[in-house]
Amino acid sequence: MTGSKKKMLISGNEAIGAGAIRAGCVFYAGYPITPQNELTSYMAEHMPAAGRVFIQAESELAAINMVFGAAAAGARAMTSSSSPGVSLKQEGISYIAGAQLPAVIVNIMRGGPGLGNISPSQSDYFQATRSGGHGDYHSIVLAPASVPEAYTLMQRAFALSETYRGPVILLGDGMLGQMMEVVELDTGTKAPAVTKKPWALTGCKGRQPNIVRSIYLKEGALEKFNLLLQKKYHLIRQREQRYESFAVDDARVIIVAYGTMARIAKQAVMALRKKGKKAGLIRPITLWPFPASAFSVLGRPRQKFLVTEMSYGQMLEDVRLTLEGRAEVSFLGRAGGGIPSEEEITARAMRLLQ
Amino acid sequence: MTEKIIIAGEGGQGIMLLGKVLAEAAMLEGRFVTWLPSYGAEVRGGTAHCMVIVSDEQIGSPYIKQADSAIIMNNPSFERFKDRVQKKGLIIANSSLVPPPQESGRRFVFHPFTSLAIGAGNIKVANMVAIGCFIRITGLVKKESVLKVIQAHTPAGRQEVGEVNKRALAEGMALA
Secondary structure (H helix, E strand, O other): OOOOEEEEEEEHHHHHHHHHHHOOOOEEEEOOOOOOHHHHHHHHHHHHHOOOEEEEOOOHHHHHHHHHHHHHOOOOEEEEEOHHHHHHOHHHHHHHHHOOOOEEEEEEEEOOOOOOOOOEOOOOHHHHHOOOOOOOOOOEEEOOOOHHHHHHHHHHHHHHHHHHOOEEEEEEEHHHHHOEEEEEEEOOOOOOOOOOOOOOOOOOOOOOOOOOOOOOOOOOHHHHHHHHHHHHHHHHHHHOOOEEEEOOOOOOEEEEOOHHHHHHHHHHHHHHHHOOOOEEEEEEOEEEOOOHHHHOOOOOOOOEEEEEEOOOOOHHHHHHHHHOOOOEEEEEEOOOOOOOOHHHHHHHHHHHHO | OEEEEEEEEEOOOOHHHHHHHHHHHHHHOOOEEEEEEOOOOOOOOOEEEEEEEEEOOOOOOOOOOOEEEEEEOOHHHHHHHHHHEEEEEEEEEEOOOOOOOOOOOOEEEEEOHHHHHHHHOOHHHHHHHHHHHHHHHHOOOOHHHHHHHHHHHOOOOOHHHHHHHHHHHHHHHHHO
């Protein structure tokens, strides 16, 4: 039974839940919010059925701190929410990073700021990739663009969180959470990988006690600890950049988009290619570390870039920082429920090609 | 080939399920599919819609700005979505709740899905009557695929639920 698969039509939210359970997540705590409710609801049904823990917490703050505790005890743990709820979790995420604990946080973004609305949005890119909470830390940020990819990246999220002992954020938008696509679920009986966690608080009978903390008061201790974190982040930048590139080799205009926007941008690129226009696409899969390597051979003379997002220009900054002025970078963005359409992208690209 | 379908009606009419059954049937036939619901503050009695795309190629945006066809189950949805279907597109509507319009030009097909569902034994299966009518006209998916999906969704020990849905599908297919 180890290699069996089952094709199912499920939503992005459900696929994330299925991916987490497949990855061996044993602890989920969350508080309901649209548009990620199907994930909480999936976990409510499937975690207890698999003999694992599901808790509907009394608040987002409680949920992230339960995850903090579960992770300290060595459990594979996660929480999920949508934008306003993820803002509430930021203190906890900073503590998890400071205590070097593995945990996965899912953000199915909706329109903001404030309570905003429930429409799909990509306006939390800054929050996810620039720490979000206080202190010099990073979360690895993964951005699926399809329901099957949400399923596989969720499994990768747990692996990364344990390899590097830190928070990993899966960042999707409301459309990805709500839409259904066909996913080949892995129904095999193969057990998820086990990570040794000698640092975990598992009861210290017969060994020295472990201490999990994020406070360093002794002179010089916090700087030393920060340098250790920086070394880890350097390693992650070197090893974990992921992206998809499509038709970029001879492209004169390269569109850069992630998540749902990348699907729309890819349609635009294909429409442009049909007209004989040299367009290409770079789709970052890791938002942090930002896949700078995708741009290393690009930025030739007369090559232009068009960043498109469901925001007013957040990933745009990383593209500019990466290209360091080597090429012209334009932007097309809408937010608060607005989604740049294929036609808008195509029209803007055509103007850049003139 | 790509077919973009908007399915709309009233909360409680099984609009989401209608879309899912079509999408799952297409999945069984090995096609690419997306299903996108209207979500949020939806209530029984309010309007509800979903968007289904079936294609031989990978699908970009699951959102449909202009549809190739629509299945419309109540009048507010007809008013809201009739102009979202392309000029030569097909609109299948439930004449039990939607008065047939004066205008011509688009391909309108009107049948009393709700009345037929009551006749089949359960008002709730109006959605399956509509699917029957839709697949008979468009040939988008095979009847056998839809039957398989209905069977898969039938709760264990509640075979009568599956039967009334299958009956409704047959009623719909006899219409077109």
